[in-house]
Amino acid sequence: MPKHAHLRRRSLLAALALPALAGCTAPLPALTGRGITPEARVLLDRSAAAHGLPAFRAINDVSLRYEGEWAPIVGRLQPVLVDAGFRAGSEERLLPRTGLVAQAHTGPSGRKRVVRRAGPGPKGSVEVSFNDASSQDEDQRAAAALVADGYLLFLLGPILLAGGWPVARTLAGEVSGSEVIAVHGQGWTCDVLRIEASPGLGLSSSDRLALFIDREEGLMRRVRFSLDGLRSTRGAVAEVDVAGHVTREGVRWPTRFHERLLRPLPLPVHDWRLTGFDLNRGFGTAEIDGAAFSGRALPPATLLAEA
Numbered sequence: 001m002p003k004h005a006h007l008r009r010r011s012l013l014a015a016l017a018l019p020a021l022a023g024c025t026a027p028l029p030a031l032t033g034r035g036i037t038p039e040a041r042v043l044l045d046r047s048a049a050a051h052g053l054p055a056f057r058a059i060n061d062v063s064l065r066y067e068g069e070w071a072p073i074v075g076r077l078q079p080v081l082v083d084a085g086f087r088a089g090s091e092e093r094l095l096p097r098t099g100l101v102a103q104a105h106t107g108p109s110g111r112k113r114v115v116r117r118a119g120p121g122p123k124g125s126v127e128v129s130f131n132d133a134s135s136q137d138e139d140q141r142a143a144a145a146l147v148a149d150g151y152l153l154f155l156l157g158p159i160l161l162a163g164g165w166p167v168a169r170t171l172a173g174e175v176s177g178s179e180v181i182a183v184h185g186q187g188w189t190c191d192v193l194r195i196e197a198s199p200g201l202g203l204s205s206s207d208r209l210a211l212f213i214d215r216e217e218g219l220m221r222r223v224r225f226s227l228d229g230l231r232s233t234r235g236a237v238a239e240v241d242v243a244g245h246v247t248r249e250g251v252r253w254p255t256r257f258h259e260r261l262l263r264p265l266p267l268p269v270h271d272w273r274l275t276g277f278d279l280n281r282g283f284g285t286a287e288i289d290g291a292a293f294s295g296r297a298l299p300p301a302t303l304l305a306e307a
Contacts, residue, residue: 020037021043022024025034025234026263027210027237027239027263028058028194028208028209028224028237030208030248031172031173031174031194031196032062032174033174034172036152036171036172036173036174036195037173037175038176039175040173040174040175040193040194041173042194043191044158044161044173044193044195045162046161047157047158047162047193047211047213047218047219047220048157048158048161048162048163049226049307050218050219050252050253051157051158051159051218051220051251052159052218052247052251053157053158053159053162053163053173053248053250054202054250055249055251056159056164056250057094057096058249059249059251059279059280060081060096060282061094061096061161061279061280061281061282061283061297062094062096062097062250062278062279063091063092063093063094063277063278063279063297063302064090064091064155064205064274064276064277064301065089065091065092065275065276065300065301066089066090066272066273066274067089067090067091067203067273068175068257068267068270068271068272068273069268069271070082070084070303071267071268071269071272073267074261074267074269078232078233080139080140080143080230080232081103081143081146081147081230081232081233083112085108085109085110086106086107086109086110086111086130087105087107088105088106088107088108089105089106089107090103090105090106091103091276091293091300091301092104092151093134093283093287093288093293093297094152095284095285095288096164096285097166098117098118098286099117099118099119099165099166099167099264100115100117100118100288100289101114101115101116101117101148101152102114102115102116102288102289102297103115103116103144103147103148105106106183106189107129108223109130110130111130111131111132112128112129112290113127113128113129113132114127114128114144114147114148114291115127115288116144116145116148118166119165119166122167122168122199123203123204123205124167126141126144126148126203126208127143128141128144129142129291130226130288137157139230139231139232140226141203142203142231143202145201145203145229145297146200146201146203146204146227146229146230146251147304148202149202149229150201150240152165152268153209153223153225154223154240154242154257155253155254155274157211157219157220157223157242157254158211158213160163160253161195161209163276167199169197169198169243169301170195170197170198171196172196173193173196174183174194174279175191175192175193175195176192176193176194178190178192178215178217181222182258183220183222183241183242184241184258185288186243186246187214187216187222188212188214188221189214190215190221190222190305191211191212191213191215192210192211192212192213192290192300193210193213194208194209194210194249195208195209195210196208196209197209200226200229201225201227201228201229202229202230203229204229205228206228207226208225208226209224209225209226210223210224210225212224219245219252219282220242221241222239222240222241222242222244223240224238224239224262225237225239225240225243229275235263235264236261236263236264238260238261238262239259239260240257240258240259240260241257241258242254242256242257243256243257244256244273246277246304248277253277254274255273255304256269256273256274257271257272257273257274258270259271274304274305275301275303276300276302276303277302278301278302279302281296281297282296283295283296
């Protein structure tokens with residue numbers, strides 16, 4: 001590699017690895033007031049209902065299978081968060097009523113298990129193991145909690161923030177105009193709902209979010225979010241587009257996801273798909289919070305016809 005090209009590459013990596021050195025544009029500006037405005041509350045509740053919040057409350061358990069691809073440079077910049085050796089695909093099990101997420105990741109380096117609980121305490125708890133060896137590494141635990149909470153936000157959207165998950169979050173928010181956005185080649189006119197949530201995603205005390213809620217169906221088509229739950233991403237801002245919704249048991253579930261970094265520099269990050277899906281198998285906590293899934297939680301999620 002020519003010396004000047006090598007230097008350019010090192011400069012790019014340094015810039016991307018230092019979120020605090022962001023430019024002057026603020027993709028998630030501070031709210032203008034405190035608390036959640038009546039207009040924002042109405043928009044959040046209306047969108048949560050459009051996503052199927054009343055029906056979601058009746059669901060006992062959710063089984064998911066995700067598959068996707070990371071942009072190669074991201075794994076070099078954020079190896080703990082991406083964890084490419086273990087996160088090629090995942091089987092995930094959710095118990096919405098108790099706020100329990102269990103993930104079984106697989107990759108070329110082996111198996112990774114994550115158990116994320118809504119409590120005790122406002123930030124909940126997280127357990128991580130690699131090839132059956134428990135990890136107490138602070139960054140690995142913070143990254144696992146951030147990923148688990150982020151995937152809930154991308155999957156559930158406003159349902160997560162409007163009381164559909166048993167986390168006692170304090171919300172401040174306001175409606176910040178509208179934008180026309182393109183998601184997977186389709187245009188949507190969206191109201192922009194800006195939220196500050198405490199606690200935030202993962203182990204963060206708070207995070208800023210912007211939900212882009214379309215005026216046609218009331219669904220969240222894009223979510224922008226801060227990444228303050230991990231030391232190496234603090235100050236960064238990313239967004240995820242969601243598409244390909246299917247309706248199961250009265251709930252709208254997205255099946256296609258695309259993530260891009262906005263700050264410190266624009267960069268495509270991750271494309272992934274929901275490829276397997278089941279509802280109400282009837283499993284409980286004991287079948288998903290151990291060293292491996294068992295009983296009714298054990299079979300892989302049923303392949304989605306749309307996948």
